[in-house]
Amino acid sequence: MSDFLIDEFEDIEPYNPGEQPTDREYLKLNANESSFPPSPKVLEAIDKAQINKMNHYSDPYCMELRKAIGQHFGVGAEQVFVGNGADEVLSFCLMAFFRPGMKICFPDITYDFYRIYAKAYRLDYEQIPLNEDFTLDIEPYIMSDRDVIIANPNNPTGLALPVSEIERLVASRSDRMVIIDEAYVDFGNESVLPLVKKYSNLVVVYTFSKSRNMPGARIGFAISSEAIIRDMNNIKFAFNPFNLSSLAIAGGCAAVGDEEYFRFCVDSVIRERAYVEDKLRRMGYEVIPTTTNFVFFKATGIPAGRLCEKLKDQGILVRHYNDEKIKDYIRMTIGTHAEMCRVLNEMEKIEKGFASDVENA
């Protein structure tokens, strides 16, 4: 640490991304990425002419992309904010609407970035415990006087709340900002988006990183009231006006326009997920029902951390958390059928080896 770092940042917590080791080739099932490439239309859009345009700045209003997203979701471009990934969208949202000490709450087991941002922005945050079975009880959020961030479906549990529950929260106080992170909504869930027309205190956050197969492009967006979006854009213009590259804007427009490819990829994940859930249950694992592109399951034979390490030895990465409440669980991204057969097969071998080690001990 240098002599210059301010005290407030001495204990800042960095986000811990799914590991990306480079010592060999790995099957990466630890970051909820997609096994499908982006839409072929993205490749067409980022052509030579587009690359040559890099001698100019990108459009700071990102108008083309906001229009394309707006059209797709049935709202005006004035209701769409785009950011360098959903992470940046969340960051600008907290920057615009929260000063240090302001009260916010989110579940104790959820996307780590909420806590990390809350610390970085020095908010007064409360982590509300999920129920024993990882379901979320909306009552304490409704009773609280705090603003709220909820990932719906949640990560890493994969569980989702019905829209009616979220509406009760949004309607409970018009002066409460409710941020709903719908990173995984496309994999079989109902979106809260229609509520944006009815309530002016709701911000819905999305990403191209999961269902649009483009985490490397860094594109996220928020849909909310015109007033909230205008504020977020004003803040953005004071920090990083050109937050999306011209290539990301072009690629994003192409991706959002390719409904057919989007459906194909999402349907493939949903189909494969049903196979994996069933197979895991039959192997004896306790699987949390999921409507995302990942499964969250409890290790029953070999401890979760060991299973994770042993899979890594076989060139497969899955996610294991040290958090006491979920230390027995593994989060695994749904890939192609061949990839899922490979990991399930390795898991069977590992479990057998472990069982015979225990017997021989």
Ligand SMILES: *Cc1c(COP(=O)(O)O)cnc(C)c1O
């Ligand atoms: C993956 C994920 C994001 C991150 O999105 P980016 O657009 O890649 O920044 C946000 N929220 C949740 C809940 C996620 O799982």
